[in-house]
Amino acid sequence: MEYSFPHYLLSKQSVDDRALNKDVLRALKISLPQEPLRIIEVGAGIGTMLRRLARWDIVHKAEYVLVDEMAENIDYARAWIPQWAAESSLSVEGSGDSLRVFDSARDVRIRLEQADVFEFIQRNERPADLLIAHAFLDLLQMPESLPKLLSLTHSLAWLTINFDGATTLEPTVDASLDALIERLYHETMDTRPTGGDSRAGRHLFGHLRRAGADILAAGASDWVVHAAGGTYPADEKYFLHFILHFFEESLTGHAELDAAAFANWLAARRAQIESGELVYIAHQMDFLVKRSGEKSV
Numbered sequence: 001m002e003y004s005f006p007h008y009l010l011s012k013q014s015v016d017d018r019a020l021n022k023d024v025l026r027a028l029k030i031s032l033p034q035e036p037l038r039i040i041e042v043g044a045g046i047g048t049m050l051r052r053l054a055r056w057d058i059v060h061k062a063e064y065v066l067v068d069e070m071a072e073n074i075d076y077a078r079a080w081i082p083q084w085a086a087e088s089s090l091s092v093e094g095s096g097d098s099l100r101v102f103d104s105a106r107d108v109r110i111r112l113e114q115a116d117v118f119e120f121i122q123r124n125e126r127p128a129d130l131l132i133a134h135a136f137l138d139l140l141q142m143p144e145s146l147p148k149l150l151s152l153t154h155s156l157a158w159l160t161i162n163f164d165g166a167t168t169l170e171p172t173v174d175a176s177l178d179a180l181i182e183r184l185y186h187e188t189m190d191t192r193p194t195g196g197d198s199r200a201g202r203h204l205f206g207h208l209r210r211a212g213a214d215i216l217a218a219g220a221s222d223w224v225v226h227a228a229g230g231t232y233p234a235d236e237k238y239f240l241h242f243i244l245h246f247f248e249e250s251l252t253g254h255a256e257l258d259a260a261a262f263a264n265w266l267a268a269r270r271a272q273i274e275s276g277e278l279v280y281i282a283h284q285m286d287f288l289v290k291r292s293g294e295k296s297v
């Protein structure tokens, strides 16, 4: 199997569509100021959230800045955004890192920024009405990153899909090995040199309060992936294979893990995907917050 990160982000769309907490989303919709909006999305990948907000009829008139450090993602976004816009009967103008997608009711000016988010924060001149960080905050150094990120908004931040300490794979392969692999996998999230927290969701309540943000809404946004009639929906079979690839990449060679037992475990989990048996659940949290003022962290 070929592992492509943009393909993983594409395959994640239907999983995220189901997972996003709809109470938090409702709170977002009623809290948004009048359009046109300025939106900054950090760790935006290939721009799937922008497409979702257009598809879900949430954003009509906006300036939308997408920031991601990975060149492969931004390159993909350059070609993919015009493609889905055209498929949604939107006109497309511009090229490269400045695009405009529009019709008689919608007009979104898009800027693509291939940059490290903290470098982008240094040079951003105008804070947004809405900051979005989707499947991103659990990768960063916390709590010190939060005040910097929140400086990108003068008002709202929608902070979604923050991992929160539970990975479930069913059915059991070997109960004690399953538990060991889950524990070690979470530990790799906690020990990455660039930051990360396997309990980011629950910790954000305190971090956000101390960073001067009022929590307007919060709720679970678990990924729940299972087959129906032996078939996974959309491209979720690829999504599951990519999740196992994350396990393989982070745990291969781990001192606490017998290499042959881990290889057999991966093979068993891959066979469960092929037979449509594997159920995958990841517990996550969404937040809608409003900046209230600076506080010390």
Ligand SMILES: C[S@@+](CC[C@H](N)C(=O)[O-])C[C@H]1O[C@@H](n2cnc3c(N)ncnc32)[C@H](O)[C@@H]1O
Residues within 6 Å of the ligand: 009, 012, 042, 043, 044, 045, 046, 047, 048, 049, 067, 068, 069, 070, 073, 115, 116, 117, 118, 133, 134, 135, 136, 139
């Ligand atoms: C799990 S992906 C989520 C992408 C996108 N939000 C989505 O859900 O489709 C995390 C993204 O954060 C980006 N990223 C990680 N560290 C970053 C940093 N310091 N600055 C900017 N982007 C970063 C990665 O390139 C990756 O695309």
